[in-house]
Amino acid sequence: xxxxxxxxxxxxxxxxxxxxxxxxxxxxxxxxxxxxxxxxxxxxxxxxxxxxxxxxxxxxxxxxxxxxxxxxxxxxxxxxxxxxxxxxxxxxxxxxxxxxxxxxxxxxxxxxxxxxxxxxxxxxxxxxxxxxxxxxxxxxxxxxxxxxxxxxxxxxxxxxxxxxxxxxxxxxxxxxxxxxxxxxxxxxxxxxxxxxxxxxxxxxxxxxxxxxxxxxxxxxxxxxxxxxxxxxxxxxxxxxxxxxxxxxxxxxxxxxxxxxxxxxxxxxxxxxxxxxxxxxxxxxxxxxxxxxxxxxxxxxxxxxxxxxxxxxxxxxxxxxxxxxxxxxxxxxxxxxxxxxxxxxxxxxxxxxxxx
Ligand SMILES: C[S@@+](CC[C@H](N)C(=O)[O-])C[C@H]1O[C@@H](n2cnc3c(N)ncnc32)[C@H](O)[C@@H]1O
Numbered sequence: 001x002x003x004x005x006x007x008x009x010x011x012x013x014x015x016x017x018x019x020x021x022x023x024x025x026x027x028x029x030x031x032x033x034x035x036x037x038x039x040x041x042x043x044x045x046x047x048x049x050x051x052x053x054x055x056x057x058x059x060x061x062x063x064x065x066x067x068x069x070x071x072x073x074x075x076x077x078x079x080x081x082x083x084x085x086x087x088x089x090x091x092x093x094x095x096x097x098x099x100x101x102x103x104x105x106x107x108x109x110x111x112x113x114x115x116x117x118x119x120x121x122x123x124x125x126x127x128x129x130x131x132x133x134x135x136x137x138x139x140x141x142x143x144x145x146x147x148x149x150x151x152x153x154x155x156x157x158x159x160x161x162x163x164x165x166x167x168x169x170x171x172x173x174x175x176x177x178x179x180x181x182x183x184x185x186x187x188x189x190x191x192x193x194x195x196x197x198x199x200x201x202x203x204x205x206x207x208x209x210x211x212x213x214x215x216x217x218x219x220x221x222x223x224x225x226x227x228x229x230x231x232x233x234x235x236x237x238x239x240x241x242x243x244x245x246x247x248x249x250x251x252x253x254x255x256x257x258x259x260x261x262x263x264x265x266x267x268x269x270x271x272x273x274x275x276x277x278x279x280x281x282x283x284x285x286x287x288x289x290x291x292x293x294x295x296x297x298x299x300x301x302x303x304x305x306x307x308x309x310x311x312x313x314x315x316x317x318x319x320x321x322x323x324x325x326x327x328x329x330x331x332x333x334x335x336x337x338x339x340x341x342x343x344x345x346x347x348x349x350x351x352x353x354x355x
Contacts, residue, residue, distance in 0.1 A: 164190030208233030250345030
């Protein structure tokens with residue numbers, strides 16, 4: 001590996017060597033060099049904030065798909081994790097990770113191994129397993145859900161957003177055994193289909209999977225799942241699965257879309273302890289906190305506007321009007337023009353019309 005081909009970057013409190021990339025642009029391509037995507041900095045910042053909030057002192061962390069090692073090295077450098085192990089299938093990546101371990105002076109191990117095989121050979125060793133694949137996590141989640149420690153966390157990224165959001169409906173059915181819906185709510189539906197899949201998969205091994213922090217960000221979904229041991233926990237997770245029927249601006253339980261996770265996307269203990277880190281700021285944390293106690297899905301002012309045939313008011317104005325009518329209402333991280341509320345669809349439309 002030639003040093004001259006790599007550039008030095010700083011993410012969080014860590015300096016690292018990565019392949020050349022354009023600032024703010026995604027990866028150059030798969031296969032030609034070790035993968036590094038600067039656009040995933042927020043994803044990595046959130047994993048640091050999550051581990052600090054969850055409390056990782058004395059815990060063992062697996063960065064199961066490590067590429068340059070940026071996430072694992074940051075975890076070793078920026079959290080109290082007792083042990084950090086990084087994996088990648090390819091020798092180029094393993095060399096790069098070793099270089100980054102040396103460059104940043106952290107204590108961590110690296111292995112050229114698949115996450116599936118490593119989990120099978122290290123049953124119940126890890127308290128936190130990070131799955132950050134190209135595209136879908138479906139091939140990797142089962143071994144992590146099955147063999148993470150009891151009460152441990154499996155953090156899952158999915159970048160196959162077009163599948164989960166319903167552009168490729170049949171593919172979603174094949175991959176996630178769920179029917180998506182390509183409408184204004186597709187990002188929340190996609191995230192919930194991903195979590196629903198994880199809950200069903202964990203249940204196969206007699207384990208419950210409960211999301212404690214889940215979000216959508218531009219081109220990926222991410223969920224941090226607490227894996228609880230016991231058939232009762234598995235059944236409790238399965239009890240949270242729902243199907244919904246969507247109409248032109250609203251929805252109700254019924255056949256059509258799903259099955260998907262119908263429970264909360266967050267756990268308040270994590271949200272209460274979450275502190276800003278890098279590009280994760282108070283604004284995003286506050287939005288998660290305010291939407292975390294509201295039911296699934298949201299209304300989009302543009303969709304309501306096209307139904308009623310008028311230009312939509314500013315979001316702030318709509319939210320204030322909803323609150324004046326005593327309905328819990330808040331913005332949502334899923335869309336800058338949308339709001340979540342506990343009001344029924346007819347009430348929402350009436351208030352919208354009157355604005
Ligand atoms: C999207 S990249 C990971 C990015 C990295 N986590 C980050 O934050 O920059 C996915 C990596 O997983 C590796 N990979 C693919 N299949 C794997 C497997 N079965 N086990 C472990 N690593 C794998 C690829 O070589 C690639 O480097």
